[in-house]
Amino acid sequence: MEYLKYGGEAFKYLRALACFYFRLTRQAKDVYEMLEPFLEDRRKLRRRGRAGVVLTFMDEFVDELLTKERVCGTSLWKMPKREVLEDLEILEPRVSPLGDLEDLLEEEDEAEKENGTREESGEISDRDDMEVDRDERRSQSRGRSRSRSRSP
Numbered sequence: 001m002e003y004l005k006y007g008g009e010a011f012k013y014l015r016a017l018a019c020f021y022f023r024l025t026r027q028a029k030d031v032y033e034m035l036e037p038f039l040e041d042r043r044k045l046r047r048r049g050r051a052g053v054v055l056t057f058m059d060e061f062v063d064e065l066l067t068k069e070r071v072c073g074t075s076l077w078k079m080p081k082r083e084v085l086e087d088l089e090i091l092e093p094r095v096s097p098l099g100d101l102e103d104l105l106e107e108e109d110e111a112e113k114e115n116g117t118r119e120e121s122g123e124i125s126d127r128d129d130m131e132v133d134r135d136e137r138r139s140q141s142r143g144r145s146r147s148r149s150r151s152p
Helices: 002-010 012-025 028-040 058-067 082-087 101-114 123-147
Strands: 044-049 052-057
Touching: 012 028, 012 044, 012 058, 028 058, 028 082, 044 058, 052 058
Parallel strands: none
Antiparallel strands: 044 052
């Protein structure tokens, strides 16, 4: 457990190995409580697999440990889903670091409905401007190429 807390700050692969070991050896409640804080660790990891080396992140690795039954070519014991443990009141509901993102999105949708129809994003007009710019460039480049005289 000390490798996760203290050694993991300086050595990301030590933290990944400790997380993997923790997932192999501990009960579901302990695994969720100990590994979930590392879902905020955004450091890069290189993982070697059959297809070669793949770039991933610590939070993705920890998410795989929490949700999948096979990680790093090793079969893990089937861990109950977090929702089941929350329903049984073994775990407290998890608070996302993003906050209430869904609530914010719903408020934005309601505000747009109150203002009437949704405003266009302007992508179409931007594309039209781009096409006009392309046409102007083409006509300019054609004019330049025609004005050049070839010398024998």
